[in-house]
Amino acid sequence: MSKKLILDVDTGIDDALAIAYAVHSPELELLGITTTFGNISVEEATRNSLILLEKLGVEAPVVSGAHKPYARELFKPYSRHIHGEDGIGNQLKEAPSHQAAPGDAADFIIGQACRYEGKLTLVAVGPLTNLAIALDRCPELPKLLDRLIIMGGAVTVRGNVTEAAEANIYADPEAAAYVLGAGFPLTLVGLDVTMQTLLPQHDVDKWREQGTELGKFMADMTDFYMEAYRNFRPGIAGCALHDPLAVGLAIDSSFVQTRPMRIAVEVGDSPEVGRTREVQNEHEAQALPSVDVALEVDAERFLRHFLSRVV
Known part of the structure; x- marks a missing residue:
């Protein structure tokens, strides 16, 4: 039986690859996509998610969410130098033919978590603002999910926005601290492992060689x-x-x-804001739940699996 899945994204290029991977995986049933600011604005992330689903030939609700951080104004610039002016490698040709679903991301997450209590996996690959808002509205949310998987953090390695911080955590450190401290059944997938999962250029070239519209789009996007x-x-x-x-x-x-x-997130005006660090102090650790931090990855096996499905 397939797992019920929500993807919470700030749809840049690797988000788009993740959406395609999820859609093409029979083990997963995509209940919907929720969007947030991050790589680009939330409006652009919503638009891009709709475009991706259309190109993949599937229908699922796309629900727009947070447009700024949980407890501060937007302070991290959008990552257009990494993902393109449009967030998808400057491949935007036309507007999507579908519209976003009504409502907001936090309510959608809560509604699906209640409907599929104990059976929902939520994969969050952008800033954690939507989840922080959902927690405010539904404090029992951590008990409703089967698993929360977060792409974020750099516990044992340097960051990619600053020396200390990874981009998703840095974009909304207060939301990250709130979510990581809430007691979710949680796996943190950070730069400790993701920087070992390298997609080679020759495999991207093969997508274009397939001669399909999807293959060309995905290859041109990933080339950026x-x-x-x-x-x-x-x-x-x-x-x-x-x-x-x-x-x-x-x-x-x-x-x-x-x-x-037990992971703490540096917040406020700290010079290391956004840092995810393992708490060693016993007194401080008592206030934090345990989370599963990914430290090793079978990169070759994962890459083969990803390539067998993404396009």
Whole structure:
């Protein structure tokens, strides 16, 4: 029986790859996509998600969510230098033919969690604002989910926005601290493992060689991401599959090895704002729940699985 899935995205390029991976995985039933600001604005993330679903030939509700952080004004610039002016590698040709579903993301998450109590997997691959708002409205939400999988953080490695912080956590550190401290059955999939999941250029070229509209779109979009990696992370042979790995864990948790940790998020005006750190102090640790932090990944096996399904 397929797992019930919600994807919470800030639809840039690796979000788009994650959506395609989820749609093409029979183990998952995509109940809907919720969107937030992050790589681009929430309005653009919603538009891009609708476009992706149309190109994939599937129907699922896309519900718009937060347009700014939970407890502060927007302070992280959008990542257009990484994902393109439109968020999908400058491949936007026309508006989607469908519209976003009514309502907002937090209410959609709560409604589906209540409907499928104990059976819903939520994969969050953007800032965690929608989840923080949902927690305010439904404090029992952590008990309703089967699993929350978060692409975010850098517990044992350096960040990718600052030396200390990963982009999704940095974009809304207060929301991240709230969600990580709420007691969800939670797997944190951060740069500790995602930077090892490199998609080679020759595999992207194969998508274009298929001669399909979808293959060309996905290849042209990912080429922009590849070029960004060449410019900003020279020496890395490919682009990291950050968000797809989080989806991969919803399919097969054995792609990674985890260790239970108590994780604090630096908030406020800290010079290390957005840092995700393991709490060693026993007194501080008592106030935090344990979460499963991915520390090792079978990158080759995951990559083969991803490539067998994404296009």
